[in-house]
Amino acid sequence: MAQLLQLHARVLTDPLPPSILDPNLAAVKLISACSALAKPQHATLVFSTLPNPNLFACNALLQALALHRLFSHVRHYFILLLRSQTLIPDEFTFTSVIKACAGLAVFSDGEQCHGLVTKRGFDSNLFVRNSLVDMYFKFGLPNVARLLFDEMTVRDIVSWNTLVAGYCSCGDVRAARGVFDQMEEKNFVSWSTMIAGYARSGDLVVARELFDGMPERNVVCWNAMIAGYSQNEKFSEAIELFRQMLRFGGVAPNDVSLVSVLSACAHLGALDLGRWIDGFIKRRAMELSLFVGNALSDMYAKCGCIADARQVFDRMRERDVISWSILISGLAMHGHADGAISAFNEMLEHEVKPNDITFMGVLSACTHAGLVDKGLEFFHLMKDKFAIVPKVEHYGCVVDLLSRAGRLDEAENLISSMEVTPNVIVWGALLGGCRIYKDIARGERVVSHILELDPDHSGSYVYLANVYASLGRLDDAASCRLKMRDNQVVKTPGCSWIEVNNRVYEFFMGDRYHPESDRIYAFIRELGMKMKLAGYVPDTSLVSQNIDEEEKENVLSLHSEKLAVAFGIISTEEGAMIRVVKNLRVCNDCHVAMKFISKIVSREIVLRDRSRFHHFKEGKCSCKDYW
């Protein structure tokens, strides 16, 4: 790149033969080179050195900027071009400008362009017409777009693909499929668009049917299918497909493939595959781009390896708010409140501006560690110094912070001072405090707020049932469950994952799908007896079903995390660390049980639940029982 720029400087200054002397011609070549190298900033730089830019140079720049989605820059240079009066925009100019209007979703500008283009007779041009069709889809006007398409006398494959992609982006997958089936000639783009369209609408079966039926696949087709699984929380399927891509695909994964798979690894806690991808990146000497770096760092953080997450962060050449937010929330998840706070300060020293999500990171760090006053300090810093309007989530965090510390009055006052409507979660945080500190009167008040807000909210039903159960009001708990069933409220089933020998195993509460099921259940019974001898008392207070004590203990002993940990212990070598990921929060009884188990079998157990890590070692947990 630097060499190219030097060359350009020479073109401008050195006396060369007239045929090569034209700086505009040189600039056009340079700008398209910059564009191909994904350096649109450099293209702008080249353009700015031109003493008298002509239309070709302008068009090259606009095209480069549009391609790299720098739409506001396109608009800026187009306005300059119009002001110059000497240059008259042509079909190519308008194609880029219309793309920018679509990207920026500025309806008035777009319509104005459409008018200009029609007046100048460019609207029959294929490129102009294609971008107009796309623009009206992006404006949410599929009928206008369709009309423009139908009027076309000449169409290329891009016109057809635009139509398919347009219907997909409007959520009308059926219309998209209709067009797709009508197409005589299809390319990779047509297939990828259609697959992604089905995947986004949640129809993974049809997406997969299309994918399997393809005559040939390129990397984008694979990525579309893998990302489709990832986005629909089918993480194991995403990983499996990635493996197939490596083995049989005949195409090399790129940045996008790695990001999707790393995200799946992060969700499942699939550390082995995540590490393998890290090695893959190193072996191929791939540049740790912002996207891949962030995904990799997040994967390590979510797989319990916060030190590796930090190392990846340090390896990255370029970092943005997201990189810092990943690091901060990763440290928070691990209960390293001090680390999270110093990372936050480090970020400020690097003059990176924190956003609302970064503050969620530091606030949750304070919540997990019980640093009440520090948390309140951050909350005020966010509002006063960074002018970030707190969202419900921030309030949820601070209410949680106050409630756990027993400062229930302050928590309730904060809720009533909110400028946004408190949601079930905010009230739920206060309710949690009421439960811990047995403030039943306040609890009743909070309960009525929750029910008023959302009488059908599954979470609140579970929550209420648990509260009633913990207060010993089993009949109320039961009627809560009944109401849930009547209203067909579905409770997310608890699910845990564990990676053994490079494979991820999934466990649901009480499931017997695993081939080693008999051994697992036998081991759990054996472990249960040893635990009781060591002083473990099952905490059945949160089992809200009206069943006898023994049955309750049974229910508890089959929680998905216990199944996963039991399987982990019997299928790995002695002393190996057990790492389990759970989709919900760990229950009180499991938390107690894990402490006992870690001591009895002399294993470190790292359990990631929905919000943080628990590191059990020799009968103790890293969260110090504050979670």
Next chain:
DNA sequence: ATAGGGTTAG
């Protein structure tokens, strides 16, 4: 014309 990253609460 197609594919991709981060936070919280239950």
